[in-house]
Amino acid sequence: MATGSTLTVTTCDGTQYEGFIHSLDTPSDLAVVKIKPRPTDTPIKWPVLQMSSNLNLRPGDWVVAIGSPFGLHNTVTAGVVSSGRRRNEEIGTGSDVRVEYIQTDCVVHEGSSGGPLINLDGEVVGINTTRAESEGISFAIRVDNAMDIIHQLHTQGRVVRPWLDCTLGCRMVTLTSQVRQQLRKQGPMTSIPPTSGGVIVTSVFPDSPCAKANLGEGDVIVAVFKAMGLKIQQPVRFTVKRSIPLDIDWDGRTRRWETQDVEVEVTPEEFDVELHGDGA
Incomplete structure (x- = not known):
């Protein structure tokens, strides 16, 4: 995938829209996708999830992971936070040393990546990204890191990293x-x-x-x-x-x-x- 690539966006009720990648950041594995409205549709204001902060996230907090593993849409798994700050050197993923990860025991498989990690208040605390080889260890990008990257992608079309x-x-x-x-x-x-x-x-x-x-x-x-x-x-x-x-x-x-x-x-x-x- 690259900036400008087209894709199909499927909503929770099964409605499909054409979309394209507005901007992409490979080191963090994050992208901004723009959805094209269909000519026959009336304007829709979609509900959005509330973004939280990672300041108060603690080991032992309950979280919920939502994704589409194996094509099974809206799959929900639950678990607890083991660590709120794992670096990529610890988990062997990503190439941006500034991105930190939340470790949980939520079940995450291929297709869950990109889905939200939500606290019990319904707020997004992370974006699911990968798991260890064994079950019970999965990782999500901290929302504080993710929102900074997404803001740069939305406003500049790329992420600027200093030395x-x-x-x-x-x-x-x-x-x-x-x-x-x-x-x-x-x-x-x-x-x-x-x-x-x-x-x-x-x-x-x-x-x-x-x-x-x-x-x-x-x-x-x-x-x-x-x-x-x-x-x-x-x-x-x-x-x-x-x-x-x-x-x-x-x-x-x-x-x-x-x-x-x-x-x-x-x-x-x-x-x-x-x-x-x-x-x-």
């Missing part, structure tokens, strides 16, 4: 003792600066603000200095620990560590999802 990690263009991981132990077992990042904390840069996107500031894989950010009310295109100063090669001695492993201050300029440039994917 990942505070518009800086790099991926970072908190340098815990467990992460340090794992990284030491890997090839290109076996040399870790001797610091007790900070975040380690695991990848840098080409032409990103971090790349322009010469931040590199393996650098550890140990401090950030910025003014209150940070504005776009304002430099942010990082204190970075990085390895500096010295003359190689007999064992070939001699290195020293140096602390440097690096300025990275916050930029409004758009993150190119098609070029960089999810950055993993």
